[in-house]
Amino acid sequence: MVELKYIYATRASEGTIKADPAQEAVLPELERIRQDLAAPPPKRGLFGRAPRPAPVKGLYLWGGVGRGKSYLMDLFVTHVSVPKRRVHFHAFMQEIHAGMTEARKRGVDDALAPVADKLVQEVRLLAFDEMQITDITDAMIVGRLFERLFDAGVAVVTTSNRHPDELYKDGLNRALFLPFIEMIKDRLTVWELASPTDYRQDRLEGAQVYFHPADAAARAAVDDLWHDMTHTPRARARATEAQQKMQQRGVGLPGEDGLVLKVKGREVRLARFRNGVARVSFWDLCGVPLGPADYLAVADAVRVLILEDVPRLGISNFNEAKRFVTLVDALYEAGTRLVVTAADAPERLYLEGTGAFEFERTASRLREMQSEGWGADG
Known part of the structure; x- marks a missing residue:
């Protein structure tokens, strides 16, 4: 041995x-x-x-x-x-x-x-x-x-x-x-374990954490980040289309941990969770009726959130957009690191319709959360 x-x-x-x-x-x-x-x-x-x-x-x-x-x-x-x-x-x-x-x-x-x-x-x-x-x-x-x-x-x-x-x-x-x-x-x-080095922070230090458009290249880059932070084998990191649909239903991949948070009688499902890192789709967290308490629980439970496939936002998905704003606020206040794949740059995600003006603050926070050293003390 x-x-x-x-x-x-x-x-x-x-x-x-x-x-x-x-x-x-x-x-x-x-x-x-x-x-x-x-x-x-x-x-x-x-x-x-x-x-x-x-x-x-x-x-x-x-x-x-x-x-x-x-x-x-x-x-x-x-x-x-x-x-x-x-x-x-x-x-x-x-x-x-x-x-x-x-x-x-x-x-x-x-x-x-x-x-x-x-x-x-x-x-x-x-x-x-x-x-x-x-x-x-x-x-x-x-x-x-x-x-x-x-x-x-x-x-x-x-x-x-x-x-x-x-x-x-x-x-x-x-x-x-x-x-x-x-x-x-x-x-x-x-x-x-009194190491002076925060390896999880180091893995993201200087790395790209906001990817657009949310295409195959963005997914591959996020796969690599997920692998590096969770030590998940690369062969498992890249989910098939069928597995991605499983994840959107709150089902994790075989051999990987998921996490279900209980908040005031509700369940918040993080399909993929390991070593303090969660990986979910936009629809996992913003396409279901969740509120501030749920997003605060997520921010408290994870150190890094990988949020994939954020669409363009507007009147057609107004409720989802409001939840996204609330989620970003919760993560920002908690100092939780955020990795995003999205349809466009933060400033171009929400261009018109009710809430577009207010979204400018969220776009600013998304930019700030990309900056080097952000969240190092969170």
């Missing part, structure tokens, strides 16, 4: 990645977890009962955005041979809630128990991207859930932008959440 540090070094020597001392320092810790997971299972006990797997201390990897946390986790997960799952933490918690709802419909008293038991049966490793607790319901569930996972020998590796002590900071009834924080610090190695 080739150690992760050698795989990393090979990729660096080939120019696939840029070697980073802060990232290299984490590799032995990931290798330890990998080796522990690969150890032979304990022998069966009396009466042939299968014992629980030996507990493996996982990792809580935290640090600023774009430092390579998700890349390191993907490198690790790819080279682990036990049953595993890698999932965005927000999407994972939505699945837990859905499973609990189904259990309640069956009359189960402890709705969390069957959901946790199913996870324990399916995986030995759970890898979470971007752990963040902002919801009181999640805060009340997550402690019990993780305790069951840890007791069953499921290893956890997670990334986060925050130190565990900062999770659910200032949240409602936070005192009830504090035991979970202590559990995290006890059961996982807490490691700060």
